[in-house]
């Protein structure tokens with residue numbers, strides 16, 4: 001049995017958490033939740049308390065925790081070998097997974113035929129950008145050195161990926177050393193944009209996650225794709241958050257019949273079990289890298305854990321669950337349940353707007369609805385509501401004052417309602433009074 005007090009002391013002594021103000025985290029009053037077990041949508045902490053996983057463990061989990069097919073697939077592979085180099089060697093699961101991933105796009109005239117594995121969402125995007133830039137450099141268009149990305153975008157934290165991002169707080173030092181990026185706010189900004197020096201446009205399709213679950217207008221993705229094709233600029237889709245059923249279809253781009261030149265996949269790729277990512281691209285791009293080693297066309301990029309066998313086993317397990325449990329067919333009823341739950345939030349005096357895309361919901365908190373008045377930033381109201389929700393048995397994390405509800409796809413309609421109940425009660429409890437800032 002874990003000793004919660006001793007663990008808390010050790011964790012505060014030695015750990016440094018991502019995106020976390022560590023002085024507050026380490027303050028004596030703060031008790032971190034230590035998760036030790038999971039089953040379906042339920043997570044259990046070191047004290048035995050149970051919580052619903054209201055943000056799919058940071059947008060990764062698809063079929064719930066402890067799914068026997070995925071755990072079984074990982075265990076089976078673990079008994080054979082956990083990891084082998086993908087540099088100069090290969091393994092069966094990588095080939096099987098690449099084939100299945102490509103097959104997910106084959107319904108249309110998919111260009112996506114090549115799969116490059118890496119470890120996380122940032123590297124999946126980074127890889128697409130590096131491929132795009134190198135492709136043009138060695139295929140007759142060396143002037144194509146710039147990228148275009150959107151305001152509010154989030155594409156990860158490696159130096160290249162973060163420089164594409166449109167959230168200033170996250171860009172930090174990359175402001176000075178990242179990629180040259182032209183920033184777009186809306187589709188109209190493409191008019192007058194000089195295309196000849198652009199290598200690629202990068203976008204989170206249908207919805208921007210870290211910007212606070214902001215929906216793109218319907219048709220924007222299609223229009224962007226048309227523009228890219230017209231100007232022969234690569235389209236890179238970052239489906240790190242939206243991939244694998246999250247928006248109601250297997251991939252968000254399928255809702256606007258768009259097939260990009262690159263697609264970045266991570267998070268839900270393994271069902272949320274293992275860190276694995278994939279960048280899919282076309283034969284056109286792939287062929288642009290062929291040649292003798294001395295020609296210098298090789299793609300010199302990769303990581304030690306590329307195509308990790310346990311990750312590939314988990315991903316194949318997850319895709320098997322999609323097929324066997326007909327996960328996509330069950331989504332419309334769950335999405336409808338989430339929509340009906342959001343209606344009662346709309347009625348609250350502290351909710352300016354709710355937004356939904358598939359099983360993703362954003363709820364904007366405000367101090368006053370009419371005229372609209374935000375909470376003071378120091379009040380950290382989104383964090384305070386999520387702390388109260390945690391005490392009511394729901395784990396989720398806000399984006400500033402936007403609450404996020406993103407149940408695993410396996411969540412039942414009843415569980416979605418339970419999650420909404422906890423969040424709703426947390427909002428009403430917290431927003432009426434001004435709580436101290438907390439996690």
Ligand SMILES: Cc1ncc(COP(=O)(O)O)c(C=O)c1O
Nearest residue numbers: 120121122154155156209240241
């Ligand atoms: C759209 C998008 N792209 C990229 C990333 C980065 O993924 P990772 O955290 O796995 O590097 C994220 C993470 O939230 C994301 O939402």
